[in-house]
Amino acid sequence: MYLKVSTQNINPQYSTEREKMRKDSRLSRMLHILIHMAQMEQAATSEFIATMLNTNPVVVRRTMACLREKGYVTSVKGHGGGWRLNVALEDITLLDIHNALGESSVFTIGLTDEHTECIIEKAVNREIGDALAASEALLLRRFGEVTLAQLALI
Amino acid sequence: MYLKVSTQNINPQYSTEREKMRKDSRLSRMLHILIHMAQMEQAATSEFIATMLNTNPVVVRRTMACLREKGYVTSVKGHGGGWRLNVALEDITLLDIHNALGESSVFTIGLTDEHTECIIEKAVNREIGDALAASEALLLRRFGEVTLAQLALI
DNA sequence: AACTTATGAAACATTTTATGTTACATAAAA
DNA sequence: TTTTATGTAACATAAAATGTTTCATAAGTT
Numbered sequence: 493m494y495l496k497v498s499t500q501n502i503n504p505q506y507s508t509e510r511e512k513m514r515k516d517s518r519l520s521r522m523l524h525i526l527i528h529m530a531q532m533e534q535a536a537t538s539e540f541i542a543t544m545l546n547t548n549p550v551v552v553r554r555t556m557a558c559l560r561e562k563g564y565v566t567s568v569k570g571h572g573g574g575w576r577l578n579v580a581l582e583d584i585t586l587l588d589i590h591n592a593l594g595e596s597s598v599f600t601i602g603l604t605d606e607h608t609e610c611i612i613e614k615a616v617n618r619e620i621g622d623a624l625a626a627s628e629a630l631l632l633r634r635f636g637e638v639t640l641a642q643l644a645l646i
Numbered sequence: 647m648y649l650k651v652s653t654q655n656i657n658p659q660y661s662t663e664r665e666k667m668r669k670d671s672r673l674s675r676m677l678h679i680l681i682h683m684a685q686m687e688q689a690a691t692s693e694f695i696a697t698m699l700n701t702n703p704v705v706v707r708r709t710m711a712c713l714r715e716k717g718y719v720t721s722v723k724g725h726g727g728g729w730r731l732n733v734a735l736e737d738i739t740l741l742d743i744h745n746a747l748g749e750s751s752v753f754t755i756g757l758t759d760e761h762t763e764c765i766i767e768k769a770v771n772r773e774i775g776d777a778l779a780a781s782e783a784l785l786l787r788r789f790g791e792v793t794l795a796q797l798a799l800i
Numbered sequence: 801a802a803c804t805t806a807t808g809a810a811a812c813a814t815t816t817t818a819t820g821t822t823a824c825a826t827a828a829a830a
Numbered sequence: 831t832t833t834t835a836t837g838t839a840a841c842a843t844a845a846a847a848t849g850t851t852t853c854a855t856a857a858g859t860t
Contacts, residue, residue, distance in 0.1 A: 511835065515756020516818070523770045524758065537835070546760045548820060563712065570828030573835045586773065600668020601752055604678065604699070615797045616677045623788045631781035638777075643769045670847070692808070703848060707807065724857030727806045
């Protein structure tokens with residue numbers, strides 16, 4: 493329960509040039525930090541990672557937990573604890589991390605489902621849906637072809 | 647200024663299975679209604695369109711205004727007024743409507759720009775960015791190959 | 801001319817998502 | 831036992847997409 497007071501609300505609702513929507517930057521952030529972790533001796537604390545990513549430790553734990561579930565990193569509590577890479581960079585692709593983060597869809601474009609009986613709506617949704625599927629397949633295929641080791645070489 | 651009281655806030659923050667985010671359904675909606683409009687005698691009022699799309703007239707005007715700017719539809723005020731298709735369905739592609747709606751990006755995935763000097767971040771962003779660009783290019787190429795007339799034939 | 805039917809547009813509200821923040825429990829090393 | 835970590839729940843914030851209210855304006859109708 494909170495009170496919102498005095499909003500600016502400069503809303504470009506009628507503008508053709510929309511402002512960019514907020515993006516999910518977890519993939520970019522995690523790839524970045526994983527490569528750095530591969531070059532580190534000690535475990536990286538959430539605090540340390542948070543500083544690197546300009547965020548805070550809880551956000552780091554939340555996101556890294558997704559990677560731990562898949563075995564890409566391990567976490568250790570207490571003194572000298574933190575996060576460690578558990579797999580060689582050669583053995584992780586962008587797709588692996590993308591999948592670990594569990595994003596449901598990569599698109600901002602959605603379909604409608606108001607009239608499941610309308611053949612026009614069906615045709616529209618099938619066409620858009622097929623195009624999105626093909627586009628996503630290409631993206632994921634490419635993600636699957638690149639390992640973190642390749643990125644680390646620059 | 648408003649008061650938010652007693653939120654449910656079932657937040658799947660730690661869950662791997664994220665809920666689907668809100669999607670921009672304007673493309674789907676506009677294609678749907680444009681094809682219907684091609685089969686109509688009279689002008690379609692915002693009220694009429696809103697009922698078809700399960701939304702309200704102001705949202706319709708807001709979105710249709712984007713299409714009017716590009717000349718795909720015209721609007722007429724007063725009695726018997728409303729919206730009319732201004733171009734044959736054969737001459738409009740999905741890409742035309744997509745562009746008219748002015749979506750800045752089709753992806754929920756974003757890059758980071760915290761350390762523009764870090765070569766690792768640069769490499770990560772270039773790889774993700776290139777992959778997104780290729781994926782989007784495929785999507786738009788496909789959108790450009792399909793006319794509304796083709797969809798209308800089912 | 802008065803009335804009715806439309807769009808045009810500003811202002812505000814609501815909902816959802818991504819992210820940020822606070823607080824406390826727990827585990828492990830010093 | 832103190833310090834340093836993670837684990838997690840709960841709450842807060844900001845921005846985007848959409849919805850809603852309200853009034854101005856234009857154009858037919860009576």
